[in-house]
Amino acid sequence: MIRLMRLSRYVPWCLLAIVVLVVPLASSATTTSVNAPIVLKILTPRAGEAIHNNQDKITVGLLVLPGSVFQDGLRIRMRLDGKFRRRFWKRPFFTLNQVDRGKHTLQAALVTKNGHIVALSPVLVFYLWQASRLFHTTSIPLAGCRIGARDLPYPS
Known part of the structure; x- marks a missing residue:
């Protein structure tokens, strides 16, 4: 005791x-x-995707975790074919304008107001396909056949 x-x-x-x-x-x-690390990934367009668009535009969707990075003042800046675009975005979904046909590389960057890069996404390759009048034909040449384009099962 x-x-x-x-x-x-x-x-x-x-x-x-x-x-x-x-x-x-x-x-x-x-x-x-x-203070977990920032995750930045491009969801759309997908890697190797061929986008069919005649208006020189592509829709970009990003995965940004944590979602509070935009409240901290960070913004998104896109790098298309190795060159940064002038515009900044505060949302993970937006449209890139003036994209020519062909093969392109795309990368997203989270930047501060001073322009310092905080996070980078992996580089993504995609293709933009546009219709052309040069390749449009009204009839299909069939060598050695007696049927014409009107006889085919799909509309011309």
Whole structure:
């Protein structure tokens, strides 16, 4: 009984030591999980996709995690064929204008207001296909056949 009374003198000091030493360690572990790395990935267009559009436009969709990066003042800047576009976006879905036909590379960057790059997405290759009058034919030449284009099962 006397030993327990002697030990009870140290209980407040032990509790104080736990509060001073252990609680800050636990709170620092939770703050590191809040500062998770930023994920930036291009969802549309997909890699190797051929986009059919005659208006020189493509729709871009991004995956940005965490979603609060736009509240922190970060913006999106796109790199098309190795050159950054002038415009900045504050949303993960937008349209790129003035894209010519052919093969293109696309990359997204999260930048600060000062222009410093925070995160980059992987480079993506896609193709823009446009219809042309040069390749449009009204009849299909069939060598050695007696049927014409009007006899085919699909409309011409």
